[in-house]
Amino acid sequence: MWLHEFDAAMWQQVVWDLFGSDDLGETARRRWAETQRPQYWLHRILIAREGDVPVGVVNIELPQEDNLHIGYISLAVHREHRGRGVGSALFDAAVDDLLADGRTTIQMWTYEPLEPTGERRLRGTEGDGAIDPGSPSAQFLLKRGFTLMQVDTMSAMDLPSQWERDAQAVDARERTPLDYEVVQWVGVTPDRWLEDLAVLHRAMSTDTPTGGAELEEEVFDAERVRSGDEVWTRAGLGQLYTAVLHAPTGRLVGFSRVFHDPGKPSAADQWETLVLKEHRGHGLGWLMKTHSHAALGRRWPAVTRIVTGNASENAHMLAINHRLGFEPIAASGWFERKESRGAQ
Numbered sequence: 001m002w003l004h005e006f007d008a009a010m011w012q013q014v015v016w017d018l019f020g021s022d023d024l025g026e027t028a029r030r031r032w033a034e035t036q037r038p039q040y041w042l043h044r045i046l047i048a049r050e051g052d053v054p055v056g057v058v059n060i061e062l063p064q065e066d067n068l069h070i071g072y073i074s075l076a077v078h079r080e081h082r083g084r085g086v087g088s089a090l091f092d093a094a095v096d097d098l099l100a101d102g103r104t105t106i107q108m109w110t111y112e113p114l115e116p117t118g119e120r121r122l123r124g125t126e127g128d129g130a131i132d133p134g135s136p137s138a139q140f141l142l143k144r145g146f147t148l149m150q151v152d153t154m155s156a157m158d159l160p161s162q163w164e165r166d167a168q169a170v171d172a173r174e175r176t177p178l179d180y181e182v183v184q185w186v187g188v189t190p191d192r193w194l195e196d197l198a199v200l201h202r203a204m205s206t207d208t209p210t211g212g213a214e215l216e217e218e219v220f221d222a223e224r225v226r227s228g229d230e231v232w233t234r235a236g237l238g239q240l241y242t243a244v245l246h247a248p249t250g251r252l253v254g255f256s257r258v259f260h261d262p263g264k265p266s267a268a269d270q271w272e273t274l275v276l277k278e279h280r281g282h283g284l285g286w287l288m289k290t291h292s293h294a295a296l297g298r299r300w301p302a303v304t305r306i307v308t309g310n311a312s313e314n315a316h317m318l319a320i321n322h323r324l325g326f327e328p329i330a331a332s333g334w335f336e337r338k339e340s341r342g343a344q
Helices: 002-019 028-033 086-100 136-141 162-174 193-207 222-234 284-299 316-323
Strands: 042-052 051-061 070-077 105-112 148-156 180-186 240-246 251-260 266-275 307-311 327-338
Touching: 002 042, 002 051, 002 070, 002 105, 002 327, 028 222, 028 284, 042 086, 051 086, 070 086, 086 316, 105 136, 136 327, 148 316, 162 193, 162 284, 180 284, 193 222, 193 240, 193 251, 193 266, 240 284, 251 284, 284 316, 307 316
Parallel strands: 070 105, 266 307
Antiparallel strands: 042 051, 051 070, 105 327, 148 307, 148 327, 180 240, 240 251, 251 266
């Protein structure tokens, strides 16, 4: 567990140094839980030490069911040991690991100030988001042959009163066609919705903007949905699902998920929100988000703040978030590098 504690601490340090808050940080418990399904995601953690003191960490993620060409790298170095080759050594070790596993595409993310601080701007292949190519993290990746594919906008909001949230949800319900009904649950997904949720997760992997990054559709079935729910529940981490049922067909056609980590009791993370293409244009995204925020107060009364991220080109979802009260707080760069060789 100390590996996950150190990994989480390094990233907490990164976000504190950049933004002066831990809104974008994650606890060790959550980092640990993400490693508990090796049949779908294999994680390897490498630590750099100076003597007996850990000074840097790289987390390697390897999809096991789909996107077998991709390896994901997350890398952080203690602020007092940067600029001394620690990050380079960890990165090289991670790349060797990925190549030995036959991966040919590397993807990494960075956190960046909301507005680029330098004179130059680096934009993704799509959207209007931009970062400073001279930032330490961007420089590190650009020098190693990475291309910026997409810029995400990270946003946060202080939740209004419960009365205001309930009123928003009622108003959204009144403006939505009666063919659609709201369905909510916390934790493990009821059996009757497993197949529908698997369909929605598959659509999530292909319908959201990717900036041209090399991604395949994720393989989702009922068992994969169940295994994720069970791991989060065993770890003591909460999920609030808000879905939309299309009454004429009896199928779920949209979902939104909020994640709560008791290690950060006053905060919640907005994860996915998706409506199937054939059911868009009816206000279902707004319906789900307002009902989700209303339910948050009843399920986790201590939650006062919520954080989320969206591709900069996802204007529709950003508009919904702005209407709810979200304000941009940071940017995130999504970088990709193609390898010329795989495992030998």
